[in-house]
Amino acid sequence: MPIDSEITRYRDVLALPAALRTFIPALVGRSAYALLPLSLLFAVHDLAGSFTAAGTALAGYGFAGILLPVKAGLIDRHSQARTLPVLAVCAAVPMAVIAVVSPANAALLVVLATSAGIAAPPLGPAMRSSWRSLTRGTPLKRRAYALDSTCEETLYLGGPLVAGVLLVVWSPRAALLLVVVLLLLGALGMATAPPARCRVHETSPAGPWTLSRGPIGAPGLRLVVAAILVTALGLSMTYTCLAATASGQGRPAVAGFVEAAIGLGSVVGGLVWGRLEIAASRSTQLARLIAFLGVGMAFASMTTSLIVIGISLAIAGLAIAPLFVVSYVAADDLAPENQGTEAGSWVNTANNLGSALGASAAGLIVDNARAQWGFLAGAVALLLTVAVVRLSRKSLDTTPAAQ
Incomplete structure (x- = not known):
């Protein structure tokens, strides 16, 4: 996989017409999502006086x-x-309303937070749809997706740190108000960018939205979504078991450092991946990256040394962003032209669902066995997924036009 000799700079992606005009608002809007968890958690806690209400x-x-x-x-x-x-x-x-009106009723705060989640605009899938439009007719789509994924990873890596500073300097409600401002600026900036204004009426999906009529009906996309769900489950189990191992050794702070190292590895891996010239098929790329992650988790399961676990997982983290790049590009290629945004959103949904399931499963394992069994279970799940991807590679490597 040599470095791409034809176009070797991410600058070429940002030099595309309207790329910066679209990408900068997208990053501003997504920075709101990186700041939101801690801001919302502590704002609700301050108002309701309960972490139960805040967590709910x-x-x-x-x-x-x-x-x-x-x-x-x-x-x-x-x-x-x-x-x-x-x-x-x-x-x-x-x-x-939470930030300014500041109601103290716990039930109302939960309703308000849930309402915000229901309406939260899908800025990530929308930006990837814009990249699809911006890079049409160029060889830059994969690189654009790599840049997008690594920037998003960086936002979520630094978001909690920035939120923590804001909570100290200001207040949780002030931080939440900043989230509101960033979200509005980002969404409105994207909505007024050239790719957002372009609309081809005749290619819009006809009829009401239904699950069966969406891109998820494509076998190849279902395979990508299933692979991401299991991978997210395994990663979430890893994070939970890492925290349990560090806490059990009286060094809980180490878990935070290792998670940061995993995130940094992901950013580096994504940037390098975007500059590689890769001839392998989609299924081969997906299988190799998942296997790389699985092997890292397997190594972590063989020891209780936080140093060895940290090194193993930091190296494995190199595959995280590339895995999502491959998945987003595959979802984009496997979906009809008029359903690209929804196709990419299924990858996000699978990631979120897998993370929730993994945390729950790891909690059960840690409470009833050793944390190393959780690492091993995650590794086995990923390696089994590799086998499924290889066995089902035809549906993943066949484009809709050829099906």
Whole structure:
């Protein structure tokens, strides 16, 4: 996999017409999502005086993410220009009520947080849909997706740190109000960018939205979504078992450092991956990256040394961003032209669902056995997924036009 000799700089992606005009607002809007968890958690806690209420509010916001494909489908049907502003305002109003009106009723706070989650605009899938439009006719799509994924990873890596500073310097409600402002600026900026204003009416999906009529009906996309769900499950189990191992050795802070190292590895891996010239098929790329992660988890299961675990997982982290790049590009290629936003959103949905299931499963393992069994279970799940991907490679490597 040599370094691409034809176009070797991410600058070429950003030099595309309207790329910066679209990408900068997308990053601004997504930075709101990176700041939101801690801001919302502590804002609700301050008002309700209960971490139970705060946790329930945050869970309500997160659970609403299951509606992501529905919102993405609306964008495919009605354009970003029409859909993003409406969703952004509907998401911003409940958060603004929490930050400004400051109700103390726990049930009302949970309802407001859940309402914000229901309406939260799918800025990530929308930006990837814009990249699809911006890179059409060029060899830059994979590189654009790599840049997008690594920037998003960086935001979520630094978001909690920035939120922590804001909570100390300001207050949770002030931080939540900043989330509202960033979300509105980002969504409205994307909605007024050239790719959002372009709309081809004749290619819009006809009829009402249904699950069976969406891109998830394609066997290849279902395989990608299933692979991401299991991978996210394994990664979430790893994070939980890492925290349990560090806590059991009286060094809980080490878990945070290792997670940061995994995130940094992912950023580096994504940037390098985007500059590689890769001839392997989609299924081969997906299988190799998942296997790389699985082997790292397997090594972590063989020891209780936090240093060895940290090194193993940091190296394995190199595959995380590339895995999502491959998955997003595959979802884009396997979906019809008029359903790209929804197709990409299924990858996000699978990741969120897998993370939730993995945390729950790892909790059960840690409470009833050793954390190393959790690492091993995650590794086995990923390696079994590799086998499934290889056995089903025809559906993944065949484009819709050829099916």
